[in-house]
Amino acid sequence: MKFPKWLFALFAATVFASAQAETAPDALVKTVATDVTNVLKSDPGVLGNAAKLRDLIESKLLPNFNFGRMTQLAMGRNWAKASPEQQTALTREFQTLLVRTYSGALANFRNNTIDYRPLRMQPTETDVTVKTVVNQANGQGIPIDYSMEKGADGKWRAYDVVVAGVSLVTNYREEFNAVVRDQGVDALVKQLQSKNK
Amino acid sequence: MKSAAILTLTAVAALVLGGCASFRNAAPGDPLEPINRGIFSFNSTFDHYLFKPIAKGYDAAVPNPVKKGVSNVFQNASDAQSIVSDALQLKGAKMGDDLGRVMINTTFGLGGIFDLATPMGIERGNEDLGQTLGYWGIGTGPYVVIPFLGPSSARDLVGRYGDGKIDPVALVSSVPVRNSLMGARVVDTRVSLFPAEALMNQAALDRYTFMRSAYLQRRQSLVLDGKRPKEE
Numbered sequence: 001m002k003f004p005k006w007l008f009a010l011f012a013a014t015v016f017a018s019a020q021a022e023t024a025p026d027a028l029v030k031t032v033a034t035d036v037t038n039v040l041k042s043d044p045g046v047l048g049n050a051a052k053l054r055d056l057i058e059s060k061l062l063p064n065f066n067f068g069r070m071t072q073l074a075m076g077r078n079w080a081k082a083s084p085e086q087q088t089a090l091t092r093e094f095q096t097l098l099v100r101t102y103s104g105a106l107a108n109f110r111n112n113t114i115d116y117r118p119l120r121m122q123p124t125e126t127d128v129t130v131k132t133v134v135n136q137a138n139g140q141g142i143p144i145d146y147s148m149e150k151g152a153d154g155k156w157r158a159y160d161v162v163v164a165g166v167s168l169v170t171n172y173r174e175e176f177n178a179v180v181r182d183q184g185v186d187a188l189v190k191q192l193q194s195k196n197k
Numbered sequence: 198m199k200s201a202a203i204l205t206l207t208a209v210a211a212l213v214l215g216g217c218a219s220f221r222n223a224a225p226g227d228p229l230e231p232i233n234r235g236i237f238s239f240n241s242t243f244d245h246y247l248f249k250p251i252a253k254g255y256d257a258a259v260p261n262p263v264k265k266g267v268s269n270v271f272q273n274a275s276d277a278q279s280i281v282s283d284a285l286q287l288k289g290a291k292m293g294d295d296l297g298r299v300m301i302n303t304t305f306g307l308g309g310i311f312d313l314a315t316p317m318g319i320e321r322g323n324e325d326l327g328q329t330l331g332y333w334g335i336g337t338g339p340y341v342v343i344p345f346l347g348p349s350s351a352r353d354l355v356g357r358y359g360d361g362k363i364d365p366v367a368l369v370s371s372v373p374v375r376n377s378l379m380g381a382r383v384v385d386t387r388v389s390l391f392p393a394e395a396l397m398n399q400a401a402l403d404r405y406t407f408m409r410s411a412y413l414q415r416r417q418s419l420v421l422d423g424k425r426p427k428e429e
Binding site: 097100101104105141143164165166167170171174175176178179191192195 | 224320392395396399400401402403406407409410411414415417418419423
């Protein structure tokens with residue numbers, strides 16, 4: 001039987017893609033963090049260059065976060081109160097805010113080393129916490145945990161980052177909740193927009 | 198009694214300011230929000246005009262190795278305080294670590310100027326009396342913003358008072374030296390908060406809510422030694 005070449009290629013590509021998609025969550029965090037620190041080390045100018053920095057974050061970091069889930073969790077019960085348009089706007093603005101905050105924080109991370117704590121997980125698990133410790137120059141280690149979830153496509157994405165016990169999602173949930181309670185969903189969208197200007 | 202007068206004034210100012218702040222439905226854990234917000238805004242103003250400029254001046258004027266040494270000395274004092282809380286929580290391993298740290302850093306580290314214990318892999322226990330109360334089941338109590346000092350809680354306020362009693366710096370007998378040390382420690386702490394402050398300013402919609410949430414989460418995590426209860 002003659003096996004068409006293109007079919008073989010397609011098959012190979014599929015296998016490759018699924019192998020890629022099933023990168024273990026801890027390996028993924030490590031790869032991404034190593035990639036980003038390597039870029040910052042080899043080209044320190046990136047930190048002073050807003051466009052380059054955004055490129056770096058958009059290409060390396062963004063694909064590994066589930067901003068929809070993050071926004072939904074940060075909204076908590078208020079998510080249901082938002083219209084689909086508001087939900088889209090919230091997710092977009094929240095993503096922008098986080099990217100900006102992250103760009104600012106990256107400068108502090110250049111000279112740090114990261115320890116990765118071993119992850120014990122069952123193959124069937126779809127929600128895990130990857131634990132890392134960022135060692136600062138002053139010898140203090142900051143624990144940073146990534147809550148990660150396996151998507152329908154088999155790819156792991158982070159939906160919360162917990163720095164020294166402080167969850168980003170929980171922090172924003174209180175902020176969002178206060179605004180929505182007092183002023184409504186639209187006000188929250190507006191506040192995020194003006195914060196991002 | 199100058200400081201008492203200042204405190205009273207601050208409390209009054211805070212109450213007045215707090216009364217002006219719009220009343221919202223109190224967040225859980227923060228029944229004193231209107232008063233707290235008043236003190237928070239007082240603290241921010243005070244910080245902006247006096248505290249931060251001093252810390253910035255110190256940060257710019259003093260060479261890094263010196264700043265590092267100063268931080269280490271205060272860290273060493275706080276490691277010594279931590280021993281008491283390690284013991285009260287029956288955490289033998291942490292107690293051994295803190296004891297070892299203080300002994301090594303005080304002797305070979307020349308009074309704590311050099312932190313030799315960290316490179317040796319001896320981690321800080323990082324305990325205090327507020328955490329100790331939490332460890333034994335005392336709840337956080339209402340969130341409290343302290344004039345000049347910032348976020349705390351009813352429980353941590355009690356812990357802080359106790360920690361003050363066993364603070365090696367407070368035990369220095371010469372008053373001018375003690376006061377200078379306390380002033381230097383405040384400046385050192387303020388400098389160490391620069392990165393966190395920058396992050397908060399970028400990230401927060403409302404700095405008060407942001408700081409409250411971060412503080413309470415951080416304290417809970419410290420009480421649980423980093424073991425975080427899974428939500429939902």
